[in-house]
Amino acid sequence: MNIVRPYLTPEQAEEKNNIALDCYKLGVILLFYQVLTRAMRFLFYLAAYTYYNGTLTLNVNSAIKYLQDHDDVTASTAFRMSGNIGVTFSSVVLTAVLAHILFKGRIGPWIKPSKERFAAGVLWSAPNYVVGMVATMLTSYLVGILNNSGIAVPTSDFSIVQPSKAAVLLQIGYVIIAAPIIEEYLYRCLILNAVAPYSKSAAVLLSALCFGLMHGNIPQAAGAFVSGLLYAVIAIKTGSIIPTIIIHSFNNLIAELYSLTSAVGLSGADDVIGIFYVLTAFAGLLMGLLMIKRLWFKEDKAPLSAKQVRATVFSNPLILVCIGWYVLTIMTGLLDANS
Secondary structure, eight states: OOOOOTTOOHHHHHHHHHHHHHHHHHHHHHHHHHHHHHHHHHHHHHHHHHHHHSSOOOOHHHHHHHHHHTHHHHTSHHHHHHHHHHHHHHHHHHHHHHHHHHHTTSSHHHHOOOHHHHHHHHHHHHHHHHHHHHHHHHHHHHHHHHHHTTOOOOOOOOOOSSOOHHHHHHHIIIIIIIHHHHHHIIIIIIHHHHHTTTOHHHHHHHHHHHHHHTTOSHHHHHHHHHHHHHHHHHHHHHTSSHHHHHHHHHHHHHHHHHHHHHHTTOTTHHHHHHHHHHHHHHHHHHHHHHHGGGGOOOOOOOSSOHHHHHHHHTTOHHHHHHHHHHHHHHHHHHHHHTO
């Protein structure tokens, strides 16, 4: 049943109902993924317990305690990355099925590859590196202030523990390949698909906010939010997440270079990597200045203004629950680090 809203024309009321419906669908999908990842992680713990202990159990708490007591295995990168790949891949496949049912074919164009979209991804990779570098510097300054104030700020550590061929391959498989594809699908494709038809600026803001917050800690959240703004604009301008998958993968590769070369024992690689960083930053700054006008976009004519759409999106109960879930995760980690 359509809800008639006061002070709106029938066309505006219908548009607002459509926005609300798509936001509810989006909220269901994002929450479904969050619940799935937790369920799949429990299944991974049970499977790991069976593999290492040689006996079957359905008691998750017993499995977790056993794995905690054997941190010589569970602390390794090979163990963590295999878990991340299994959990996120299985979760996103089921989530994609739900998304395609709810959005009925609207997602296809966002994931269709083409030479032009691949080229756009390559072209924007270096400028995005500069944006990420600036965001990281500012975030580090903020974290330093908090640390000096006696507040411990948790971060994510992707250094390779117990280096091996398997560890390196799994690290590459998750951080550089799987994570960019999964995150771009969830936080760019699905969010832009749901919101951009009504307001591009609202879609960009929601996409960047969810992308930032889902990282689970303040330093990554701040940096990812800034990068996420650029990712979302590029995806909207190209009509695809193919460019942002490439940019995202390149960004993660840059961040992992020192760790990967150290793990495989490449001596003297640090100087080469340092030079590569400088050249990439210089090229990114130059290309960014030349291409910045390409990021400009105008809102399409619509019954509701962009401000009205933003108000509708960010007051949607399920969208607020999603954002609250991400914020709660960050706050829980912050409280645990300072307890």
